[in-house]
Amino acid sequence: MDAISTSALLIFLFVLILISAYFSGSETAMMTLNRYRLRHLAGNGHKGAQRALKMLDRPDRLIGLILIGNNLVNILASAIATIIGMRLFGDVGVAIATGALTVVVLIFAEVTPKTFAALHPERIAFPSSLLLRWLLIVLLPLVKALNIITSLFLKILGIKNVQTNDALSQEELRTVVHEAGALIPHRHQEMLLSILDLEKVTVEDIMISRSDIYAINVNDDFKLINKLVTQSPHTRVLVYRDTIDDVVGFIHLRDALRLQSKEQFSKSSLLRAVKELYFIPEGTPLNVQLANFQQNKERIGIVVDEYGDIQGLVTLEDILEEIVGDFTTSMITTPSEDINVQQDGSFLIDATINIRDLNKEMKWDFPIDGPKTLNGLIVEFLEDIPAAKTSLRLADYQIEVVEVSDNMIKLVRIIPNIAVVEDEDEESIS
Structure with missing residues (x-):
């Protein structure tokens, strides 16, 4: 190193920091790619997506390759920075070089490239995958050896499967639909969610x-x-x-x-x-x-x-x-014939109405895990067939029984969204 000038070492150090930034950004970009969009692009013939997808099929090899490259570059950069520091400042230069290199690496080789890659993973990952593929071919023996050693330690820790599972659960898929935003029209979101609810x-x-x-x-x-x-x-x-x-x-x-x-x-x-x-x-x-x-x-x-x-x-x-119900219901501006709006804001409702239909149409929240009709829900709640003019509060809705005949509640009046201020143990007021 004595024959190499300090300026040449500085240029070499600068190149090493750029290489380190490349590895850091590539790692973040590859790991933050949207797998479902990636498969879609790969299926449509996108070469960069196809390369990235193939490499992500073996994430252990990809991570091993990037870490080998990044660590080799960082260690070499540290050695060169130490030599430069000693040449410029003597023995104290080691400490100066260590501190300065730490700051430079953190800013320019870690935080900045990783942040940019996280924001624009496809712009980094697709071109980067080309170089990573060739590096993997060259360094494959070393990567395999590293993976074998790593697998042994993982087995000791009780981890046997290093393959990733990208399958979405039903609740995760529901979240994806919700977060699609303007990409999926609201009515279509409701239809997709209704399909997910069919099994319930x-x-x-x-x-x-x-x-x-x-x-x-x-x-x-x-x-x-x-x-x-x-x-x-x-x-x-x-x-x-x-x-x-x-x-x-x-x-x-x-x-x-x-x-x-x-x-x-x-x-x-x-x-x-x-x-x-x-x-x-x-x-x-x-x-x-x-x-x-x-x-x-x-x-x-x-x-x-x-x-x-x-x-x-x-x-x-x-x-x-059940699938398109919310879609068609959203087009209706007036309640169904079973629901009559009163001037005081209450609703006269046929008690034989299906609770699920009532909740959908009125955006209410009556429980649906028991009786199927409003009549059945009230009777189950009171544990008796009530007389006319019986009032009760159920699921934060004030309900008045208007008409009872043939051992059934025929008509009720509901005032929605009444806050419960009485004791929670109180069930009904006759």
Whole structure:
């Protein structure tokens, strides 16, 4: 080193600091790349993304390569800085060189390149991966030896798998959708989140209860049957004998109207046109039932309990509305026919309304892990069928029972967002 001038050593030291900055920035850039965007770019033929993705498949080799290069450069820079310091300041130059080099390395070879790389990982990682690939080929034996030693120490610590797992959990995917911001329109975000929620919702949560099923009693007067067919709001109608438990099947209105146009419509022709029933066990998650509808080429099914008793009816449209429900609901400016806004700000609500539908439409927060209807929720809360004019506070909503008949709450008045100021143990006020 005596034959080399001090100015040449300073230039060499400057180059080493640049190389150190390169390794530091490359490490941060490669490790902060968005793996999903990286796969997307690589799939579209981006060469830099393909190189980076291939190197990230073995992060242990990549980290080993970068650390070998960075440490060799930093150690060499320290030695050269010491020589320069001794030449310029004598024995005290060692301390001066150490302190000065520490500051320079921290600012220009660590903090600055790593910060820039963290902010712009693709701009650094993609071109850097080209040089790193060739360095890995040259230094592969040394990198492998280092990885073997490292793996032995990791095994001693109880760590056996050094491969990364980039799979997202459902909650992580939900966070990704939320944080997409303007990249995904708000309505589309709601639809994506609804798809993620399908496995949390069962058919009994969205089914039409047996008491609300629009159906035809084949033993009724034929004029009434004809009227029900003509005025049906649905394309498929359930057909039964005397009681809903004695179901015959479904009739498609297209078939019934065709028979009417040919003047061949009768009870016997109606029964011949009935389609076979498709049964669904209660508790079936919506994502499973959606797949079942597709696999069995069905659009409507009867929900039955463990004893085979009919509980309700579910259609393919009901499940699809769970996905696009918030999208369509957001277009509605007035509440549904089950909800009537009063001048005092309260709401008169049909107590047979589904709680999930009520929460969605009104942006309320009634519990949905128990009874499915508002009537059932109130009865469960009070542990009794209340009389009219009974008031209670439930989930921070003031509720007044307006009408009760046939052992059911028919109509309630709700005043939302009432703060609970009484003792928490108080359940109702009659």
